Amino acid sequence: MPAAKDPLPRSLEPLPDESLPGFLLRLAHRLDLTPSHVARRASLITAEVAQAKVPASHLLMMEDVVLRVFADATRIAPAEADRLTLRPYTDRYPPLAQALVRPGKVTRPRKVFPPWLLMTHSRYCPACLAGDGTPIQNRYGGPWKRQWRLGVVFACLDHQVFLHHECRRCRLPALGGRPGSPMTMLPASPAPRLHPAQCRNP
Numbered sequence: 401m402p403a404a405k406d407p408l409p410r411s412l413e414p415l416p417d418e419s420l421p422g423f424l425l426r427l428a429h430r431l432d433l434t435p436s437h438v439a440r441r442a443s444l445i446t447a448e449v450a451q452a453k454v455p456a457s458h459l460l461m462m463e464d465v466v467l468r469v470f471a472d473a474t475r476i477a478p479a480e481a482d483r484l485t486l487r488p489y490t491d492r493y494p495p496l497a498q499a500l501v502r503p504g505k506v507t508r509p510r511k512v513f514p515p516w517l518l519m520t521h522s523r524y525c526p527a528c529l530a531g532d533g534t535p536i537q538n539r540y541g542g543p544w545k546r547q548w549r550l551g552v553v554f555a556c557l558d559h560q561v562f563l564h565h566e567c568r569r570c571r572l573p574a575l576g577g578r579p580g581s582p583m584t585m586l587p588a589s590p591a592p593r594l595h596p597a598q599c600r601n602p
Contacts, residue, residue, distance in 0.1 A: 408441055411475040412536070415543040420458055420484040421522070421575060421585050422544030425596035427474065429540050436589035442473040456583040459518065459549060460499060461487035486518075486546055493550070520583045521576025523548045523563035525556035529597040541596040544575065572601040 412427050424444075428435040439445045439454045443466060446452075462470060462485060471481040482488065490497040495517050522544060529544070531537030547553045548563060555562050566573050575587060588600040 407473055407475050408438070412540070414476060414480050414484055415537075417545045417547060418484060418543035419522075419546040419549065420462075422596065423474075423484050424454075424586060425544065425594075426540040429594075429596050432593070434590050434592050435586050439586065439589065443469040453589065454585045456585045459486060459585055460496070461485045484546070486549065489546070489550075493552075517551060518583070519549055519551055521565065521573030523553065523565045524574050525559055525561060525563055527559045527561070528556060544596070567599040567601060570599060570601050572599075575600065 408427070408431065410431060412423070412430055414423055418426075424435045424438055424442075428438045431438065436445065436454075444454045444458060444462075458466075462481065467478055467481050471478040474481070486496055487500065490500060499517055524544065525548075528542045531540075531542040553563070564574070576584075586600075588594070588602065591600065594600060
């Protein structure tokens with residue numbers, strides 16, 4: 401069970417449809433900390449190993465204890481924290497519900513689920529990431545959206561464009577880590593001072 405920790409000194413209000421990785425990136429940028437430091441302070445990383453990563457299963461959901469500790473640390477309501485994950489989509493997208501079902505046990509993500517369900521990287525809309533012109537989004541960027549991780553989502557309905565899937569400069573998948581590596585929620589999470597919309601590929 402993650403231990404309760406002191407809340408972070410400041411936080412941000414989650415943006416509509418923002419993903420957990422996107423929220424962590426924006427919050428780390430605001431606090432001038434690395435995303436891995438923020439994740440550790442919010443108890444998403446519990447291992448003592450310095451190179452420990454945020455479990456990718458948190459993309460799907462945070463279990464109740466983790467959710468409460470995360471919400472307290474980031475100064476947001478548990479319901480807001482839950483909306484950073486894909487779990488709220490289970491009513492509309494049955495394959496997600498199946499990925500969270502473990503017969504006879506408390507609901508939690510399966511260890512194995514279909515590869516087409518959740519992509520190992522994130523698609524993205526450059527206009528969404530640029531922000532909507534408000535001061536907070538001008539400074540910290542717009543949201544990395546939850547739905548961009550789903551294999552069935554390929555277009556931004558707000559801007560009427562197809563989503564991009566790789567960085568235009570390095571040509572590697574966005575928020576995906578090294579090609580062929582296991583799924584990660586936050587690649588290069590120990591890297592300091594990167595803007596939330598900036599490429600995180602090595």
